[in-house]
Amino acid sequence: MKYLLIMNVNAEILEALPEAEQQAIGAGHQKFMDTIKASGEFHSTVALKAPAETAVVKVRNGVPAVTDGPFVESKEFLGGFYLIDVASRERAYELAAMIPDAGIEGLGVEIREVMFADGL
Template structure:
C-alpha cells in the first residue's frame, strides 16, 4: 500500500526561533532524508515553497476561480510531503518515523500526518 506523508510546521513558532537554532535544525534534515530514501521505499519526497507562493483553484459559477495562497488558514502549514510504499501499517509508521519532522523540530511545531492512499487508474 502507498502512504502519503505530510510534514507540518507552525510558522509562528518557527519564526520565533533564533536564526542559529533554525539553521542547526535544518542542517540535520539532509542526512535523515537520505537515510529514509536509502530504504528504497520512498517514491517521492519534496519540500514545499512558502505559502505566499501557493495558489488555490476552486469551482465557482461553472468556472475555475484562482486565488493566491493556501485554501485554509491554520496554525500549522504543510512544509513537505513524501510518498512511501509499505507492506504493512507498521512498516509505514516505521518509515514515516524516520522523517525529520517526526524526529526533530518540536520547537517549530513539526509533525507528520500519514495517510493511506487509494489509486484509481482509468
C-alpha cells in the same frame, strides 16, 4: 504498501527555534532521505512553497476566479511530504519518527496510507 508522510508546518513554531535548530532540520531531512533511499523505501518527496505564494481557483457559474492565499485560514499548512513504500504500517511509523519535524513541540508527521495512485 505505500504511505504518505505529511509534514504540516507552523511557521511561527519554526521561526521561534534557534538558528542552529533550524539548520539541523534541513540536515535531518537529508539524513532521512539518505536512509530511505539506501533501504529502497523511498519513492518521492515534495517540498512546497509558503502559503503567501499560493493561489486558489474556484469556478462559479462556469467562470473561473483566482484568489491569493490558501483556501483555509490556518497557522498550519501543508509544507511537503515523502511518499514511501514499506512492508508495514509499523515501518511507516518508525520512518516518520525519524523526520525532524516529528521531534519539534507543536509539529508532527501525519501518516496516510495510499489507497490508489495512477502509475504507481
